Amino acid sequence: MKALQFDRFGSPDVIVLRDVPQPEPGPGQIRIAVRACGLTPADWHVVDGLLADRLPPLPRGLGLEVAGTVDALGEGVTGVRVGERVFGPATFDGPTAGAAEYALMPAWARIPEGVTAEQAAALPMAAETAWRALDDLGVRPGELLLVHGAGTTVGEAAVRFALHRGIRVIATAGPNRTAALEGIGARVAAYGEGMAERVCALAGGPIDRALDTSPTGGRIDRADRPSPAGGSLPTLIGLTGEPDRVLTVSDFAAAAELGVRITTEIRYDRMDEFARLAGEGILVVPVARTYTLDRIQEAAELSRSRRPGGKLILVL
Numbered sequence: 001m002k003a004l005q006f007d008r009f010g011s012p013d014v015i016v017l018r019d020v021p022q023p024e025p026g027p028g029q030i031r032i033a034v035r036a037c038g039l040t041p042a043d044w045h046v047v048d049g050l051l052a053d054r055l056p057p058l059p060r061g062l063g064l065e066v067a068g069t070v071d072a073l074g075e076g077v078t079g080v081r082v083g084e085r086v087f088g089p090a091t092f093d094g095p096t097a098g099a100a101e102y103a104l105m106p107a108w109a110r111i112p113e114g115v116t117a118e119q120a121a122a123l124p125m126a127a128e129t130a131w132r133a134l135d136d137l138g139v140r141p142g143e144l145l146l147v148h149g150a151g152t153t154v155g156e157a158a159v160r161f162a163l164h165r166g167i168r169v170i171a172t173a174g175p176n177r178t179a180a181l182e183g184i185g186a187r188v189a190a191y192g193e194g195m196a197e198r199v200c201a202l203a204g205g206p207i208d209r210a211l212d213t214s215p216t217g218g219r220i221d222r223a224d225r226p227s228p229a230g231g232s233l234p235t236l237i238g239l240t241g242e243p244d245r246v247l248t249v250s251d252f253a254a255a256a257e258l259g260v261r262i263t264t265e266i267r268y269d270r271m272d273e274f275a276r277l278a279g280e281g282i283l284v285v286p287v288a289r290t291y292t293l294d295r296i297q298e299a300a301e302l303s304r305s306r307r308p309g310g311k312l313i314l315v316l
Contacts, residue, residue: 001096001100001101002017002018002019003061003096003099003100003101004062004063004097004100004293004296004314005017005018005020005059005060005062006058006059009047009048009058010047010048012297012300012301015062017294017296020095020096022101022102023091023094023095023103025072025104026104027074027075027076028074028075028077029074029077029091029104029106030070030077030086030105030108031070031071031073031102031103031104031105032067032069032070032102032105033068033069033071033101034068034100034102035067035117035118035316036068036116036118036290036313036314036315036316037065037066037090037121037313037316038066038123038125038311038313038314039063039299039303040064040125040303041215041303041304043064043303044304046060046092059095060092060093060094060097061092061094061100062097063090064092065087065088065089065098065122065123065124066088066103066121067086067111067117067118067121068103069083069084069086070082070084070085080110084110085110085111086105086109087108087117087121087271088105088109089105089268090105099296106268107268107271109274109275110275117315118313118315119278119287120278122153122286122311123278124268124271124274125154126153126311127157127270127274128267129157129263130154130155130158130160131157131161131270131274132263132265132266133158133211133213133249134165136261137209137211137245137261139162139165139167139208139209140167141166142166142168143168144167144168144170144206144208144209145162145169145170145207145208145210146171146172146203146210146239147162147169147170147186147211148210148211148232149212149232150171150172150173150177150186150188150213151176151177151181152213152215153310154249155173155213155214156177156284156285156286157283157285158211158213159171159184160184160282163184163186164282169185170186170187170188170189170199170202170203170207171186171187172188172190172195173188173191174190174191175190178190180286195235196238199239200239206241207239207240208240209240209246210236210239210240210245211246211247212233212247212251213249214231214250214251231251231254233255237260243258243259244259246260246261247260247261247262247263249263252264285310285311286310286311287310287311287312288309288310288312289302289308289310289313290313290314290315292316293314299312299314
């Protein structure tokens with residue numbers, strides 16, 4: 001089968017497309033014929049050597065989230081049949097992962113009617129991170145939540161989940177995502193100088209909690225200059241009044257210095273819930289562009305720019 005693989009750590013330049021054996025599902029796993037594979041910032045961290053001391057030796061595969069058709073069942077798997085459409089996380093501790101013609105999955109859910117494979121492959125990590133962040137932040141129905149970086153895939157998922165839970169939302173985003181976020185019920189403040197004042201004007205009162213979903217070191221003061229001491233976090237602390245009322249999904253070093261909450265434990269026990277919400281149109285992660293496997297370097301360049309404009313998907 002065709003698969004993306006790397007033999008050494010480094011930049012995305014080390015990723016190559018080659019012919020490799022099909023993986024065999026272990027106990028509790030399924031194998032799918034991949035139709036779409038979502039790209040995430042975590043992919044480039046893995047290629048760069050993150051978790052290298054915890055995973056088997058190289059070579060390794062690329063791609064952490066997939067959608068496709070069930071092709072084989074591992075020992076003990078029940079409740080799913082060969083031929084069904086599913087989505088979820090891909091295993092990435094072997095010589096291949098999600099960016100391949102066939103991939104193994106440790107958790108999954110059925111793709112709802114009306115949802116394409118590309119749309120489904122965009123969901124797992126963004127939905128899981130956003131759901132977990134709202135839970136760990138402890139935001140409650142009726143509270144006012146500020147989602148900073150709502151133009152990211154995790155940020156928009158967090159806005160959608162929060163509104164679904166009865167939480168009032170102010171979102172910060174660039175002009176390309178403002179109309180979409182307002183269309184689902186959020187009030188939106190633009191990035192840039194004076195953002196904090198614009199947020200306060202929209203709030204008309206206290207902001208109960210803030211969720212930072214911007215890339216690490218997110219800019220607030222100006223489009224071309226990072227804010228001091230932890231990117232956006234000092235401003236979010238100022239808006240909520242306490243660091244314990246702020247959670248970041250990315251800026252962990254600054255969070256430790258400032259006393260801001262973080263969330264790191266990945267868990268995929270809500271996949272069926274994500275599928276239901278996607279089928280109802282409540283959960284949507286916008287797909288910006290699709291690429292074939294042989295265009296991985298082009299996709300990586302846009303992904304690493306931190307301005308992809310939505311989810312980037314590899315299609316097979």
